[in-house]
Amino acid sequence: MNNEDGNDNDIIDDKKINNDIRDDFETEGVSTILGDPKKAILKLSGPMIIAMLITSFYSLIDGIWVAGIGHNALAAIGFIYPIFLMVMGFSQGLGVGATSVISRFIAEGDKTKADNAALHIILLTVILTILSMVSMGLFLHPILEMLGAGVTTEAMNLALSYGNVLFAGSIFIVFTATAYGILLGEGNVKKTTYAMSFGAILNIILDPIFIYVFNWGMAGVGFATVVSLGIVSVIILYWFRGDTYINFSLKYFDFNKDLLKKILAVGMPAGAESIIVAFLEGFLIMILVTVSGTDAVAVYSLGWIVIMIAIVPVLSVTDSVVPVVGASFGAGRYEDLEIIQNYSIKIGTLIAIMSALITFILAPYIAGLFTYSPETVGLHSLITDFLRIMTLFCIFIPAGYVSLSIFQGLGKGLYSFILNLVSQLIFIVIFAYILAIPIGMGQYGVWWGIIFGNIIGSTIGFIWSKLYIKNIIASKNRENKVF
Template sequence: MLHKRIESFIKEPKKALLKLSLPIVIGMFVQVMYNIVDTAFVGRLGAESIAALTFSFPVFFILIGLNAGLGIGMSSRISRFLGEGKKEDAENTAMHGIILSIIFSIVLTITGMIFIKPLFSMFGATETVLHLSISYMSILFYGMIFMFLSFIISSIFSAQGDTKTPTKIQIFGLVTNIILDPIFIYTFNLGVKGAAIATVISIFLSLMLSVYYLKKDSKLIIHPRSFKYSSKLLKEIMFIGIPASLIMLMMSLYVMIINRLMAYFGTDYVASFGLVSRLDSVAIMPIVALSMAIMVLVGMFYGAKRIDLVKEIVKYGTKIGIMFTLVIALLFFIFPSLSIRIFTADTNLILMGIPYLKLDILTFPFIVVTMIISRAMQGMGNGMPGFVVNLIRSLIIAVPLSYLFVFVLGYGYLSVAVAALIGNIAAAIVSIIWFLYEIGKAEEKRTRTKYNKLI
């Protein structure tokens, strides 16, 4: 059955890309809804409770980033093994991922519990907010092992070309969270702590459902007997996983730096930048899903030594991604006020956000190129290009240029958007050159292998 699925992907790669992408988009939307649901219910408790969640979310997203990096490293290797027809090696990789997720979650839980108080104090939390933030995050830390395992199992399904099952599990978790939030927050009168308990229970139940589907529907047999320790395999997972995690951490750092820079102009400018960033995340969400699907397919095609299909799917995915973002960019350009008004009714923020948004949308096509090529090379087993191009884009070009424009040349806040555009153009160019180089190497290696077989 698994072999037939891979054959169908090879036969119709374009259809496979769209088939894999849609469930990922839905799954990402569900993840966004998790945060909205918690904020909506906690919001009724007052400003201090909202502030507690605001302080907690960056820490939570860092943990998600580390988890996602591990999942990307594991799923990339699984998909390449499946493309090579090495099912047992794929199963062993899955077991390595599960064991690593358990170890990581335990280490992070212990570390988090030790450093959570000084960390929130450093962020500037007041005494009351500090207490609420610690009570919220402490419970989430205790549930960290459930979150890590649930995500890893979802990644195992995705690596097999099954993105529907993880989406079902995510929807189940969201519905459970919506039901449990008001019960623990209001009925049991636990407030912010109740929101955390509801989240952990929903994640635990999602994990139980994941295990059920893993036994019932997975084409890979995941069992301790499948595990054979391999330091080489461990290095391969981490070689992709660590850069993937660092990319997410780097993006968080970039936003924090730009927030501080915008604060130079005033609080309203920070808020305006935040609103445009939210629109960005909504517009780019389908592209993230598309790039994740491309990573899985590229892994399978690369493992099967079908370099022609790797090039075809990257080219097709990039074209689809650019067309989609151009449509979104056009809508934002024609209806900028209406777009920003989704998040605020403040006229001043809308007026400040409009010119920034019109510059910001110019980055969309370049973001598509960088994101898809980075994921494609992760699928080929190389996590470093994605890290390097994102480093170039944000911390090497965009941040220094922003400071140059604002503090040295005395330009206004819109110069920050120009700096971001320049960074994205540079990253896209480097991505294309690097990808063509890697593809050239892969084709040369394949030709050399064929020649050696002939002689």
């Protein structure tokens, strides 16, 4: 009995020490994710909306500048996009793993493990960077051939010119994505906002200089991205030397396989989800090339940039769900999970409806931004139709994406992966293929296939996550009755 009592007292003392350490280092962000979940979602998502909107607008402006080169340049962006998604997606997957694990350690009051987790994530960042640079150096051309870029020599050359520069700077793509995840894990949304916004604005400034002043063409688009992310990386490294809750000092590094497994348990499935999205984009592009040629790819890639801007506020809300869920779960406040789910879906859906209405009304004017040159003017009506049809896609995004974020916050990355697999690669691809080719709707069939597949996938995700949360709460109630 004495030994058992002693062990219990040791555990209590350890928890008290950890809590004291957390209190000593607690920042505004840490206080946010440990507080009221509704306020936390609003407080985290607000600045993120600004940062992600600025980042998305830089993609939009990228498209506007590239449109001046010609329609094959626009198609080149579309061909590179699914490949970029794979690199960026795995990077963001590690970032999600960072957010989930670090927020749970913070909620448990263990700063030492939180710091060590961040250093393990940096180790994974270096490994992923090496893999990305080697694989893209060897296989970029054959992948582009498979996607259909070889239909025209000009489109292939432009895609290679852009992609070779972009992927040569993989270290900055990977590091910034994982660093954002670490910052979000500690609730440090302000610094995340500053970094993302500065990088996007710098990219916007550098684009016309590198493309037209230096006359680097599509290579200039890649250089603008790499240089801007490189400068942001230096700033973030400076912050982590003492201006954040998490510290990057190597003295806190203690290699731990179990810790690595915890990060990868969320990060790998989240990263693998990017492969699903990349394959989805690849399949859709191949269908589009088959039914309507490279112009259909240009319409899709440009229109998708605009749709991503429209859903940015929704994605900001869903991204904020991961650390809030992680903190609530780590602190044992399981009842808050239902509050987080219901509130974030409600807020996200209201925002999505407003974004969809604005996009529908402004569609022809937005299309005009990309069709100012003689080579692209013929795409105006198609881009307008795409934007108006895809507003339906926006409305059903919140339920599905909140479900993914809940599973990631709980450390159930595999569930999130399965949900994405079913929604993206099964439903969307099947509907897009059937409507576009057998039924003969062409590129319009691809657009409607995306909408129908997303509706079904979001519905499944909502029901699954709802039942899972109820099961967690029921299990806690049963344990309370036993004790």
